[in-house]
Amino acid sequence: MAPVACALLVFSTHASTASGVPSALVSRALGWANTNGVQMSPQPGSFVHAPLSLSPFPLSADGFARARALAPIFNELVEAVASDPEWLLGVLEATLESDPFTGRLARVLREATRAGPEAQPLHLGIHRSDYMLDEPARADGGGYEPARLLQIELNTIASSFGCLSARISQLHAYVCAVAPADVAAVLDGPAAAELAAGAELPSNAALEMLPDALAAAHAAYIAQVAGAPSAGAPPAGAPPVVVFVVQPGERNVADQRLLELALWERHGVQAVRCTLAELAAGAQLRDGPAHPNGSPRPCLWVGGREVAVAYFRAGYSPDDYPTEAEWAARLAIERSAAVKCPTVAYQLAGTKKVQQVLAEPGALERFVPSAEHAAALRATFAGLFSLQTDDEYEAALRLTRADEDGYVLKPQREGGGNNIYGRDAAARLAAMRAGEREGYILMERIRPRARRLALARNNEACITEAVCELGVFGVFLGGGGQPALLNRAAGHLLRAKPLGTDEGGVAAGFAVLSSPLLERGI
Incomplete structure (x- = not known):
């Protein structure tokens, strides 16, 4: 076996693709990706590796730390805004008239709350706050302006790529350990020097923390039922499930399946995948044991199983509601006692109009009692x-x-x-x-600094000047005016795209998945 290993080492050191990317780096990285589920499904039944970078992306260590520290504060902000529907709907009033989709979501919120208090006071948030470092080139050509961490948007529904991003962090740790020269060869000079000096590749806990959050919501639901008047012992039969509300023909299915499997392997909680159309055809609301406060508990049932958590990976686009049946399913879920991730109020709290209004003088202070926290959030607003x-x-x-x-x-x-x-x-x-x-x-418009990066898509690699966008996941479980059961940062996502590409979606075909190489002093 020794001669084979030597031959591979020589190949790794000297052979390159036509694009200048070391061939062995492509082979190692894509082999690892396909072996470990870093894939997408362009059509049902077929898989290809997800668009990815073959090397980590240099990123300010300070900016990364600040973005992580903000996650619990943004979680609390979403909960506070969603808990004030009068303010929320007032802010969106003009938008509702010009945007029928947002108007219909607002209608779901109104109809769900018309009958009285929420059937489920607990809310689960799996949020992702996306940032860029604004670092424009100096007008005199002498380097770059001081970097500012600026928020692009706050995603409150179907925040994706957490699990694949955790895998990408593992992939980059692997190639940097076994082939550091190949990785350094595709980075720019300063980044290669940082890598050689031991720059940090931060671990990414999304593949643990996201399923843990779903499991915490599942456990909280079961505890409610077990403690309800006249409930007695937990009901016989199969335990409640988590429903993943998904799009038909989902391309990003591997990211979702990794989360589903981790939920089972870490907690023994089963997930069931359903589209909104399938829920419209098969879901039921049944009376369950009353809440301790005496309010009714309309339990959601799907396929003979009670639903503890409804986790939306669909429902954010008008295309997800082609008929009234899908809207009826969304309203039934909202009215149910299942823990929603997210509630429709959480979804509306993440709209661009709310983001813009919260940036106005004094608006944050309505929801963020700490002046220090409000100032930290406001510093990220473009x-x-x-x-x-x-x-x-x-x-x-x-x-x-x-x-x-x-x-x-x-x-x-x-x-x-x-x-x-x-x-x-x-x-x-x-x-x-x-x-x-x-x-x-x-x-x-945010002006990030471009860096040299090797990208791979459809088994082809190239080296290009690229910019990156950092997303930090946050998980929150709470509501009903009670202290939060869970509130923390929960991993990160880094997307890179060629310089000059405006949009940043991976599934939409604009960007690739990457991970941060933390640089000091920038």
């Missing part, structure tokens, strides 16, 4: 501008005319591929009619 009134619209036009490439026009959508950038944003804004513009906000 310029956010309303288009609601005529004066605000005219002010936004002046901004985009003065700097055509400096802004992004954002609708109230998730999932990638929806934003309008630069000159296209300026032209679209100028052409907007009254009654349409209220569905959008205008955001200052």
